[in-house]
Amino acid sequence: MSALDVLAIGAHPDDVELSCGGTLALLAASGRRVGMLHLTTGEAGTRGSGGLRRREAEAAADALGCVEVAFLDCGDGAFRTGIVEEDALIAELRRLRPELVLSPTPADRHPDHGRAHRLVHDCCFYAGLRRRGSGDPHRPAAVFSYMQHDPFPPSFIVDVSAHWPTKERALDCYESQLHQPGASPAAASGASDGAPATKVGSPEFRRAIVGRAQHFGLMISAAYGEPFWSPLPLAVSDPLSLLPRGLR
Numbered sequence: 001m002s003a004l005d006v007l008a009i010g011a012h013p014d015d016v017e018l019s020c021g022g023t024l025a026l027l028a029a030s031g032r033r034v035g036m037l038h039l040t041t042g043e044a045g046t047r048g049s050g051g052l053r054r055r056e057a058e059a060a061a062d063a064l065g066c067v068e069v070a071f072l073d074c075g076d077g078a079f080r081t082g083i084v085e086e087d088a089l090i091a092e093l094r095r096l097r098p099e100l101v102l103s104p105t106p107a108d109r110h111p112d113h114g115r116a117h118r119l120v121h122d123c124c125f126y127a128g129l130r131r132r133g134s135g136d137p138h139r140p141a142a143v144f145s146y147m148q149h150d151p152f153p154p155s156f157i158v159d160v161s162a163h164w165p166t167k168e169r170a171l172d173c174y175e176s177q178l179h180q181p182g183a184s185p186a187a188a189s190g191a192s193d194g195a196p197a198t199k200v201g202s203p204e205f206r207r208a209i210v211g212r213a214q215h216f217g218l219m220i221s222a223a224y225g226e227p228f229w230s231p232l233p234l235a236v237s238d239p240l241s242l243l244p245r246g247l248r
């Protein structure tokens with residue numbers, strides 16, 4: 001297969017879609033080769049199962065226009081970052097050969113997210129070392145972090161207004177995890193199917209995803225925006241391309 005332009009890596013299925021699904025939809029719609037890699041199947045989640053969440057993730061990847069969706073087994077709820085997990089991720093980076101990687105932030109409410117950041121950050125470097133493991137070395141040009149629970153001052157915000165409906169369709173694929181539009185409050189709390197209620201499965205959480213995108217959209221004069229953090233300064237060829245397009 002040919003190399004990916006962008007690979008979004010998350011600790012659990014739905015992390016990437018919730019955080020940067022609009023950006024992935026935008027990139028896929030503009031002809032970029034976009035992939036997703038889930039470092040666990042979310043098997044320790046309160047609701048659903050590893051198998052079900054895997055099927056939901058595959059449907060969500062389809063909805064966003066991804067050409068690849070892959071899974072590793074780093075251990076949901078007890079995330080491992082040892083040599084076995086490094087070798088597995090290095091092999092995937094060399095197979096998929098992304099130019100850009102999107103990752104969790106260095107620290108977040110769920111400890112798996114920070115551990116996943118460390119693993120992704122380290123492996124993006126190690127994958128470029130000729131004498132580390134086997135396979136053709138490959139080092140992504142950059143790693144940007146998307147926003148999950150904990151806020152941060154963004155390095156840049158992507159205008160995802162035109163692709164927000166596509167992101168919503170991807171989130172609708174996660175029936176076991178996220179509140180579904182039109183569902184009763186009982187279904188949202190898990191009471192209808194006997195599943196335990198979760199914060200992530202509440203109507204408030206789903207509304208907060210929209211509210212946050214509207215907040216960051218406003219920062220760039222757009223309807224919806226997704227924020228990112230870069231540990232390194234960003235290179236631009238045209239400073240005017242950075243200006244907001246909407247009302248000032």
Ligand SMILES: [Zn+2]
Nearest residue numbers: 011012015110
């Ligand atoms: Zn997560």
